[in-house]
Amino acid sequence: MTAEPEYVHGHHASVLRSHKSRTIANSAAYVEERLRPGMRVLDVGCGPGNLTAEIAGRVAPGEVIGIDASETVVDEAARDHGDVASFALGDVDALDFDDDRFDLVHAHQVLQHLDRPVDALREMRRVTTPGGIVAARDADYGAMAWAPGNDGMDRWMELYQRMTAGLDHDANAGRHLLGWTQAAGFTDITVTSSTWEFADPDSRAWWSGVWADRVLQSSYGDIAVRDGLATRAELDDIAAAWRDWADRPDGFFLCPHVEIIAVA
Template structure:
């Protein structure tokens, strides 16, 4: 069997600087930051813990954790050097030099075993070819009793109201495209079973609903559809043009709503 690609279905550099992907990542994290802060507190994040932000991207959530938990040691790891450079620059500008940023692979993280009290992985597992192997590697980084918290998606829980014609065909085409690259846009429903299979205890999963009223319709569409647009090309993208235009038109419809279910899964090292 071929080894799983570390990048899985997400390769920031392959998207190109003109894609606007860095802006999308930062918008996604900033708009959800307050919600994530409260959810992390609910899931057991405490000041003074040794915390790992896994696949930190541009570091928005790493900075949030460091700002709200000043007694915690925060380590942030990502596979992509360019994203880490952006994260380091933003952290330095915010006076948060105490965050340690490392480049590394989730399947073989360059970190000592048994170190962390709390590990957070946001929107990572949907991209991984071998999520079970990744969970087994991450489990070894936790102290006994330490907790892993995963935030990810399941496209079955994405709705636009009114729904543009062809919207389901568009999301299914994006899911197929991501699957061809090793990802899974329905990973949310599988997280509980994967955590148990990887040897975690006290496994829990719940779904938090996020709406366009919370984020604003423009931000909601940019966050939930932006990466899907980048997955498609050629005839599939052309076929989706009308659907995407109709989705964009919802920004100007004061009666329109949109919803997405965010899966939160956690487990402890026993």
């Protein structure tokens, strides 16, 4: 792989706290019934590997490989989950695998971070055996909703949309998944959707804490400042707005996701 592609969130601990909370139940239920013992699975953009490892448990004694464009996160995945899956540095745009190599190629929250998601889906299809499955799930930031209204959170979203657009990434990927998958040449496609909700004190505190920290400490804040979209003082205000929202007993946040299962 040449240069690491720019990933808007980076892999600060505040980001990994969120990625490490992902399970089949909260993030891959749409594909769960397709998992069978003995399957060969590739998890592209595997991040810290928590989902990859859980999938490996379901398909044992199959083979599961996670790849990610970030060396640091791949090393962490290998350290934490190398007993159940293999992890390697790799780019979904140019997968280092033969054609027809896997029964399932999975991508969770990855296509939204690519400038050529249709090409990535074609590449995922290339390494999937005929009749095998390409499965992808992406959030749709533009469809996220929260109450009560909060200017700081509105600004958080505006900044996120602007910084992802600046990277040629689509933060509203969820709504485009069907079209992208069709454009990649698939014809047998099942589309579903699912949500994360934050509507009680514990989940509000967790979700707002993750975002307040990410705004201040992760690449989100660094890119916003670097690209002249916000000052550090504004980021402080956005983080405070997240925490204010969490303190509201009527605080509600809806995070919608779209999922596709496409037969290769």
